[in-house]
Amino acid sequence: MNRENVGGIFLIAKKSLAQHRLSTVITVLSVALAAGLVMAVFSIRDQTYDAFTGGPAGFDAVLGARGSQLQLVLNTVFHLETSPGNIPWEMYEAIKENPNVELAVPYAVGDNYRGYRIVGTERSLFTDLEYRKGRKLTLAEGELFNPEKREAVVGSYVADKTGLKAGSKFNPFHGLVFDERQKHAEEYTVTGVLEPTNSPSDRVIWIPIDEFYRISGHVLRGGGGTYEPRAGEEIPDRYKEVSAVMLKLRNPQAGFLLDQTINRQGTAATLAWPIGRVMAELFGKIGWVNNVLSLVAYLVVLVAAGSILASIYNTMNERRREFAILRALGARRGTVFAAIILESASIAAIGAALGYAVYALILAGAAVVIRAETGVVLDVLKPGPALLAAPLAMIALGILAGVIPALKAYSTDVASNLAPLS
Amino acid sequence: MRILEIENLKKSYTTPDGEILTVIDVPGFALESGEQIALSGESGSGKTTFLNLVAGILRPDGGRIFLGGEDVTALSEAARDRLRADKIGYIFQTFNLLQGYTALENVLLGMMFGKGADKGFALGLLERVGLGDRAGYKPSQLSVGQQQRVALARALANRPALVLADEPTGNLDPGTAGKAVSLIKEMCAESGAALLLVSHDDKVLGNFGGVKDLGEINRAPRGGIEK
Known part of the structure; x- marks a missing residue:
């Protein structure tokens, strides 16, 4: 096929698309919707999977009350579930001294501020933890809390949504669900706001763990009996208890050892390790949801391919004369066939290109919802196989959809x- | 030199009743390079079928057609398409311009399947037929006479050796028809193309020195075939 013939093919396809403008636009939009939907479904699936199984908090394991590892992880890493219970402070002290443990950070949960969790912890969370390789939680403004004062460090998302900033004061509310009637009397002062981490930590308010214990109504049962701390009073370690201990291990073997001693031989606590595996099990259980979404996306793609076929095929009868004229001018059957294939491929390609805009819109919308619910941040610009495969597949389907009308044109x-014969 | 030579050309159709009707049975016909011949014939005499056979659009049941010495009947369909694009210009009764295309694009498209698009030459042809200022117009924006002139420019776009004209004035009023035939003859002469024009209009035929009656060269029985 020479260059001039190719020029003819492009001209025929271009003219047809322009002549059937309305159906072209509608078909292109349906293809864009399909391509964007497929890209969004797979991108959201991949990104949420990576976010939930990739250890966004920078910890390797969680030590908590005997029970469900999944509940433990969801409660402490993603700040989503209720706490499965508490473990005594001495267990924290013991695991902290374990040679297999590089870093142990205690968490105490149970209060909120306007629905955002308040977590009692120690300054080592900010000074020692790398939540991502080479990156620590850093302050965008202000300073860290004083462990002996009613002070707080606020996650970036909380600061955005509540308006809290360095110097702001607030009162915690009891429980993990916001209820105006459950307001605590203690007033806390925000000393700093963290830089965004694009992780669930952004949705948390961090306060000193001892000041968490001293909030009115908090009763400690770490020592077997009950103890209600009071302001300014030293709390004996034997009464303290924590919701969980976040662990950074020295090496993977340490995880096996701790798993053996805590989960298999012990009965007092649960070690959720590795966090990614625990979350992957959750995704395994709800994998059918993804399958259903994928199926719907595939069906939409098929419908879009069908619409390409229908939109071009419907013009075939009115275009028989055009094809005959082109052939009379010297166009070969292959030229006419190629022009129709190019036409359908163009619709698919333009649609697929616009699909990126649809994808961006869907992902941006989904990102807002997912961030608000889980703290996990989706990245529209994050490359993924679906962003390449879906448009290419759409174009391939577009070409296939063009074959039937192209054959009809071919056989004209x-x-x-x-003109009628004389 | 002969540009067209026909030997024992035959073409038949099978009717819906299964009857075989012979439409073309031409023992011999020839056209010299640059020659201009008009074929007269009544409706149903097989004029269009004859031209379509010469153009390689239809394949004969028997006989041979030599175009510039090349046996058209021995060529594959693709080769006949190529030959038609390169060597034949075709003017239809209804002009058969592509409606979504401008006058210039109609001329250029024919060139793209032949010797290659040459915008300057295409514009020159449109200028020559008096439509230099209408190159960007679509057929629906042109008068019937103007459309006919675009069809003429298109037919000559590939510098063909032979121009076939099938009742080219059938849709024109008598005044315009005379001018159109003169223009076709003039431009074919200028380009050196031979012209084979079929018509049943005596006024048109009167413009030609050489007029042949298709009824005489075609021995097929008159079946009044309309296809």
């Missing part, structure tokens, strides 16, 4: 579709 009889 020239003489009978020109």
Whole structure:
């Protein structure tokens, strides 16, 4: 096929798309919707999977009350579930001294501020933990809390949504669900706001763990009996208890050892390790949801391919004369066939390109919801296989959809579709 | 030199009743390079079928057609398409311009399947037929006479050796028809193309020195075939 013939093919396809403008636009939009939907479904699936199984908090394991590892992880890493219970402070002290443990950070949960969790912890969370390789939680403004004062460090998302900033004061509310009637009397002062981490930590208010214990109504049962701390009073370690201890291990073997001693031989606590595996099990259980979404996306793609076929095929009868004229001018059957294939491929390609805009819109919307609910941040610009595969597949389907009308054009009889014979 | 030579050309159709009707049975016909011949014939005499056979659009049941010495009947369909694009210009009764295309694009498209698009030459042809200022117009924006002139420019776009004209004035009023035939003859002469024009209009035929009656060269029985 020479260059001039290719020029003819492009001209024929371009003219047809322009002549059937309305159906072209509608079909392109349906393809864009389909391509964007597929890209969004797979991108959201991949990104949420990576976010939930990739250890966004920078910890390797969680030590908590005997029970469900999944509940433990969801409660402490993603700040989503209720706490499965508490473990005594001495267990924290013991695991902290374990040679297999590089870093142990205690968490105490149970209060909120306007629905955002308040977590009692120690300054080592900010000074020692790398939540991502080479990155620590850093302050965008202000300073860290004083462990002996009613002070707080606020996650970036909380600061955005509540308006809290360095110097702001607030009162915690009891429980993990916001209820105006459950307001605590203690007033806390925000000393700093963290830089965004694009992780669930952004949705948390961090306060000193001892000041968490001293909030009115908090009763400690770490020592077997009950103890209600009071302001300014030293709390004996034997009464303290924590919701969980976040662990950074020295090496993977340490995880096996701790798993053996805590989960298999012990009965007092649960070690959720590795966090990614625990979350992957959750995704395994709800994998059917993804399958259903994928199926719907595939069906939408098929419908879009069908719409390409229908939109071009419907013009075939009115275009028989055009094909006959082109053939009479010297166009080969292959030229006419190629022009129709190019037409369908163009619709698919333009649609697929616009699909990126649809994808961006869907992902941006989904990102807002997912961030608000889980703290996990989706990145519209994050490359993924679906962003390449879906448009290419759409174009391939577009080409396939063009084959039937192209064959019809290919087989157009020239003489009978020109002027009537005399 | 002969540009067209026909030997024992035959073409038949099978009717819906299964009857075989012979439409073309031409023992011999020839056209010299640059020659201009008009074929007269009544409706149903097989004029269009004859031209379609010469153009390679239809394949004959028997006989041979030599175009510039090349046996058209021995060529594959693709080769006949190529030959038609390169060597034949075709003017239809209804002009058969592509409606979504401008006058210039109609001329250029024919060139793209032949010797290659040459915008300057295409514009020159449109200028020559008096439509230099209408190159960007679509057929629906042109008068019937103007459309006919675009069809003429398109037919000559590939510098063909032979121009076939099938009742080219059938849709024109008598005044315009005379001018159109003169223009076709003039431009074919200028380009050196031979012209084979079929018509049943005596006024048109009167413009030609050489007029042949298709009824005489075609021995097929008159079946009044309309296809």
